[in-house]
Amino acid sequence: MQSIDSSESSNSANSSILADDILGLVDLKRYPIHDPDGAGREFVTDCQQSMAKNGWCSLDEFIQPEGIELLRQEANALLPDASPLTISRNIYGQAPDPLLPKHHPGRREYIHHALQLANDQIADDSLTKQLYRSECLTRFIGQVQGKDKLYRSADEFQAANIVALPPGSWQGWHYDHDECVVTLLLQSAESGGEFVFIPNCRTRETEDMNLVEQFLDGDMTVAKTFARNAGTLTMFRGEFSLHGVTQIEGNKPRITAIFTYDEIPDRKARNDINIRIYGPRVERILSQRK
Numbered sequence: 001m002q003s004i005d006s007s008e009s010s011n012s013a014n015s016s017i018l019a020d021d022i023l024g025l026v027d028l029k030r031y032p033i034h035d036p037d038g039a040g041r042e043f044v045t046d047c048q049q050s051m052a053k054n055g056w057c058s059l060d061e062f063i064q065p066e067g068i069e070l071l072r073q074e075a076n077a078l079l080p081d082a083s084p085l086t087i088s089r090n091i092y093g094q095a096p097d098p099l100l101p102k103h104h105p106g107r108r109e110y111i112h113h114a115l116q117l118a119n120d121q122i123a124d125d126s127l128t129k130q131l132y133r134s135e136c137l138t139r140f141i142g143q144v145q146g147k148d149k150l151y152r153s154a155d156e157f158q159a160a161n162i163v164a165l166p167p168g169s170w171q172g173w174h175y176d177h178d179e180c181v182v183t184l185l186l187q188s189a190e191s192g193g194e195f196v197f198i199p200n201c202r203t204r205e206t207e208d209m210n211l212v213e214q215f216l217d218g219d220m221t222v223a224k225t226f227a228r229n230a231g232t233l234t235m236f237r238g239e240f241s242l243h244g245v246t247q248i249e250g251n252k253p254r255i256t257a258i259f260t261y262d263e264i265p266d267r268k269a270r271n272d273i274n275i276r277i278y279g280p281r282v283e284r285i286l287s288q289r290k
Contacts, residue, residue: 022130023137025067031059033140047144047235055199055241057144058226062233063184072186072230074127075162075255082115082164085279091174091212091242093273105212110172112165112244115253118278119159131184132160132259141261144235145180153178153260155268157278160260162186164253165193171245173216175202176238177269180261183234190250196225197236197243204240212242 023034032040050057063071088111090096100107122129131137133152142150153159158177165171167189183195198215201208215222225246228234236243238260248254275283 022127022134025063025071025127025131026137027061027064031062034136036140036143044140044143048146051144051146051235054224056197056224056234056236058228058232058234060229061231063231065231068186068231071127071131071184071257072255075164075186075257078117078122078126078162079115079164079255081121082117082162083279083281084113085116086111086113087172087277087279089172089174089276091216093174093177093276095276103213103217105209105216108216110174110244112172113169114171115164115166116278117162118157118282119153119161120156122160122162128162128257129160132257138261141180141182141235141259145237145261147180147263150180150261150263151265153262154266155260155274157274157282158260158269161258162255163258164255165189165245165248166253167248167250170247173242173244175240175242176260177273178260178262178267179237179239180263181236181238182259182261184257184259185228185230185232185234185254186257187252187255188228188230189248189254190252192247192249193254194225194246195228195234195243196220196223196246197241198223199241200237201242202240215242 026033028034032038032043034040036044047057047059088095088109090108091105091110094106096109097104097106124130124133138150138152142148155177163171198211201211211222245254269277271286275286
């Protein structure tokens with residue numbers, strides 16, 4: 001699979017991490033997101049065309065090597081506070097509906113095991129949260145997604161997450177709550193752990209049920225996948241693209257930061273959806289508020 005790249009190779013020696021500028025994590029020479037009307041004009045156009053044509057846009061080594069190491073260390077330091085989750089749901093993020101026909105996607109159950117840090121477990125002054133809250137990055141994501149205005153998610157749990165998939169685990173097939181989802185791979189698996197998705201297989205009004213059922217029956221040829229290294233930023237329409245991650249193999253977990261954006265301000269997920277995603281900790285938080 002192709003990914004957006006520039007002909008000029010990255011020179012990390014010429015780009016240092018600036019303590020007072022979170023964009024110092026980004027290889028701005030290769031990906032000039034800070035100058036969309038100047039040096040980055042052609043680059044942004046290429047990203048928009050990839051999104052329109054393919055339903056995704058992936059930027060290899062978007063984060064500089066020294067930057068990804070800082071983010072990886074930060075994530076590994078935070079993960080001991082994450083609870084092991086076993087998540088059971090249909091592809092719509094809900095409990096399987098036994099009243100639906102046997103092969104209907106809404107009746108099928110998918111389970112995955114993960115260590116997951118919700119947005120409220122990641123400190124505002126962390127590098128991960130600062131990168132997510134960068135106005136420059138948010139504006140760039142909106143441009144690529146073709147949005148006149150894009151907002152960072154208002155959901156207190158879903159906005160920015162860190163997810164670790166340990167060896168032997170995988171991420172079950174699902175749609176996201178929001179359309180504009182960005183993943184930043186912090187640590188790749190030794191093998192396996194491929195991101196698999198069907199771009200734009202539904203809209204807010206319709207869904208290509210034949211394609212979805214064909215995929216859920218095991219036909220991987222209808223889906224897209226591509227190898228990614230740590231530091232890769234991938235944009236896709238998570239609300240409209242069925243996706244998941246194949247089984248992790250080897251001895252180290254696959255760690256990803258997930259950034260969620262929305263063209264609708266202040267939109268939040270239902271409580272039952274967040275409980276199904278994040279488990280007992282969030283259930284206790286929400287129960288105490290009643």
